[in-house]
Amino acid sequence: MASFNPLARIHEDNKLTGPNYVDWKRNLTLVLTAAKVHWVLTTEALELPGPDAPYDVRDRATKWHEDDQMAKCYILGSMSNVLQQQHVGMASSMDIMYILRKMFGQQNRSARQIAIKGLVSTKMVEGTPVRNHMLKMMGHVRC
Incomplete structure (x- = not known):
């Protein structure tokens, strides 16, 4: 199915295969920034607090986990199938990017x-x- 969203086209047309890591990362940054989830790549994972924690603490942790899941979907969706299989079980989007930087950096x-x-x-x-x-x-x- 063809997408008319320019950011979706960038995402679809630039799958990570390895040698194109620099270009892929630049395009991924554009897509994650537009989706307003790029911040999870630079913020340590927030533990989900207990039910007695203040609302703002629970809200921020919940937002981090939701945005991290969205970022993981964008990252995994923009990889080759082989790379997807290697990274699908990782805990966070920050962990995936760390491993990719080690592999292709x-x-x-x-x-x-x-x-x-x-x-x-x-x-x-x-x-x-x-x-x-x-x-x-x-x-x-x-x-």
């Missing part, structure tokens, strides 16, 4: 080294427009 280091090498070694060709040179330099810094 090393690619970030090599990508940064390649980008820095490109930035340092690229020289403007005499007689060409500055615009072309700037576009080439911006291509090295693709984030």
Whole structure:
């Protein structure tokens, strides 16, 4: 079924397969931010308090757990089937992202080294427009 929501299209078209971790993470951040659940990736898990706890404490913990489940669904839904099976039983979305960063984060280091090498070694060709040179330099810094 085709979706007309641009964020849903980003989510559907950018499945994590491994080598595309940097692009996938950037697109996932967009989707989670738009869904207003990105905050659970930066907040430690909140224990569900007992029934005698103040309402605001229970409400915040319940909201965290609901938003974490939503974030997990977005994360798992944007992975290849093999990666989904490996991560489906994890406790929180933060745990999933931690493991993925460990699995694929090393690619970030090599990508940064390649980008820095490109930035340092690229020289403007005499007689060409500055615009072309700037576009080439911006291509090295693709984030």
